[in-house]
Amino acid sequence: MVFGDKVKQLSETIWEIDPSYKEGMRVPARIIGTEKLIREMDDAVIEQITNVATLPGLLRAAYCMPDGHSGYGFPIGGVAAMDAEKGVISPGGIGFDINCGMRLVRTDLTEAEVAPKLTELVDLLYTRVPAGVGSKGFVKLAPNEFKEVIAEGSQWCLKNGYAWPEDLALTEESGCIAGANPEKVSQKAIDRGLSQIGTLGSGNHYLEVQVVREGNIFDRKMAEAMGLFPNQVVVMFHCGSRGFGHQVATDYLQVFLEVMAAKYGIKILDRELACAPFRSPEGRDYFSAMKCGLNMSFANRQTILHRIRECFARIFGKSAEALGMRMIYDVAHNTAKLERHPIDGKSRELLVHRKGATRAFGPGHEALPERYQPYGQPVIIGGSMETGSYLLVGTEGAMKETFGSTAHGSGRTMSRTQARKQFRGDRLQKELRARGIYVRSASFAGLAEEAGPTYKDIDEVVDACERAGISRRVVKFAPIGNVKG
């Protein structure tokens, strides 16, 4: 990205684009990142985030996180808080993969205990957790049962034996967001979704076996409180609402394009920013349907966790309980949620869009589980399968600057097409094996798209978040096994 005279550096890691940058901007746009990250961002990010700053009801600033890159309409890494009464809701600000997110699970196992069985473990996980385009799950549901899943999320999993009670408390929204209405979801979306519970998907969706290496614990007290220790094995996975969420987004984009200008007189700079007033019938319907996507995704990750626990129990000959396979947390990346934040000193209800951004509430926030109240919300940041991942916590700084938001991952440096030209999946698999990372993938092309250099430097992204004060490092994890969609 090239710096023009409209880009002002507010602090070491906060860059502001003045509303005079383009006609229609209601507020500034702010990009968080080190100078290196900002310079490496694609030019489309600046256009997209300044387009977002033109949306009706947007408050304070349109934000882009340090891992930002261009997406559909909004950049991935975008955070947009709208006035709940006068603002709009936009599917492009949430993403097609509604509630794509990360889950982190601890174990009592050490690397030394897992190493001799790693290949067997990853092979079993690959068999038991369906991955890849069009993969189908082991949970067989009739349409009416699937409607229960999307209304209840992880609650449905608990009732059906796929969850421990404490799993729900350790999931954003307790794994079940209120107000999800299956009647606002198309039959087509339900038909696509009903075989997809318990499936990983493709693209950047994966399941990883990781290790807490000596020297990678940045806050010992917090790590201990979260049940983490040196040489420990943990499991991290990333997936979303599959074809179901995609269909919900597609359906409502169509609706919004029909009514936006004709019925509501909203003019936008890019049709990919299609939106409707949040308090309109169309806006409310999408919000209710989108919440079904949130719940589908929570139920998907919960069911996958059930399978992961079964795999570990089989390989290590002990129950998942005896192996200490407790959740650390589950975060959503692609959402819009009603939250209270101060605007000009007054607490107001806002619709906070986060697209490829993680909620990062600070210590003491009422939405946090009791055990994390003193520390802040766990933030799970997935890196590439070559480089490692992080556990961070939310901060008071995030509450003040970014509506309680931070980065969600590394962010891509190149397109998938470019990655396929530059890397070969089969070769990458061999190289990783030689470096002690055992990878199974549904597709070699898909594997090539996820090679380390296709992502920004995760350490740099996390460093930018910390310097900006929007989250703090707790632990870094190193990959040893990966199931790639």
Add this chain to the structure above:
DNA sequence: ATGTCC
């Protein structure tokens, strides 16, 4: 991201 174009 996605039954990677109905």
